[in-house]
Amino acid sequence: MKTLLRTALVSAALVVTPYIAFADETVTETSNVAVSGTYEGTITDSGTYTQTLELVGTMKTDEATVTVKVDETGTVGDLYIDTTLMGNFDVRLGKVDAVMGMKVSTTVAGITVSAYQPSGANQSLEIGAEADLGPISLTGSDILDSARLVSAGIEVAGIDLGGSYQKTTTGTNTIMDAGMTVAGFTVDVANGSIGDASVTKTGDSKHALLGVMTTATNGTDVRGAKVSMGDLSAKVVELNSTNTYTVALARGIMTYSYAKTAGSDGTVSAGLKFTF
Numbered sequence: 001m002k003t004l005l006r007t008a009l010v011s012a013a014l015v016v017t018p019y020i021a022f023a024d025e026t027v028t029e030t031s032n033v034a035v036s037g038t039y040e041g042t043i044t045d046s047g048t049y050t051q052t053l054e055l056v057g058t059m060k061t062d063e064a065t066v067t068v069k070v071d072e073t074g075t076v077g078d079l080y081i082d083t084t085l086m087g088n089f090d091v092r093l094g095k096v097d098a099v100m101g102m103k104v105s106t107t108v109a110g111i112t113v114s115a116y117q118p119s120g121a122n123q124s125l126e127i128g129a130e131a132d133l134g135p136i137s138l139t140g141s142d143i144l145d146s147a148r149l150v151s152a153g154i155e156v157a158g159i160d161l162g163g164s165y166q167k168t169t170t171g172t173n174t175i176m177d178a179g180m181t182v183a184g185f186t187v188d189v190a191n192g193s194i195g196d197a198s199v200t201k202t203g204d205s206k207h208a209l210l211g212v213m214t215t216a217t218n219g220t221d222v223r224g225a226k227v228s229m230g231d232l233s234a235k236v237v238e239l240n241s242t243n244t245y246t247v248a249l250a251r252g253i254m255t256y257s258y259a260k261t262a263g264s265d266g267t268v269s270a271g272l273k274f275t276f
Helices: 002-015 206-210
Strands: 019-021 027-029 033-044 049-060 064-071 076-085 089-096 099-108 111-118 126-133 136-141 149-156 159-167 172-182 185-194 220-229 232-239 242-251 254-261 267-275
Touching (some): 185 206, 206 232
Antiparallel strands (some): 033 267, 049 064, 076 089, 089 099, 099 111, 111 126, 126 136, 149 159, 159 172, 172 185, 185 220, 220 232, 242 254, 254 267
């Protein structure tokens, strides 16, 4: 693993060099190649330290962009190419989120429509759409699929409201959230009515404060509230009738937190995250 990491880091340093000068003073430009990354590490009061590293490399030409993601073990995750056909259709080919496939998107009258065709024996066409209608945003994912997901958001009188709806053959997930800032305090609340906890497509809004809900009992609600002021935040999440309390303080790239789930010991941890 150390050899793979060393190779990845050396390669990253080489590709971000703006130019290479040779003995005859010729110059090879590499400005269309870039590497970025994110490192995260967490240590708990029990002495356990965990870490992750993700390197993202992009290679651009006038015709296309290739993106590759590599983790701390040197394993290639995502690998895909983006290009444009006939000036109107954006095409993505390759492996995204561990799934091989092809995605074609176009925008008509302010609405972006995408068709995704995953690779494999059980192929299925997945259609999604996004619309920005003034103060309202509307997103639909896999709208031809039985497990379609529809999300919407709107801001009214300084209150940011959002929600998502997903129906599967097992049950229906409905999640609502709201957020507002008053006198320097930011308050976020969310409630999820879970009918199929195995489904992870729950949207990307403030209800992310509810965390991972795959262990929720079907037919129950997951509730959460978070209050933040500057770098200090406190939240409580109720999952399966059990509350988890978390207090966190952010200082630069460091975050110090204390978390306690009812009926168990609390955990003190320190985490760091930085991007480059």
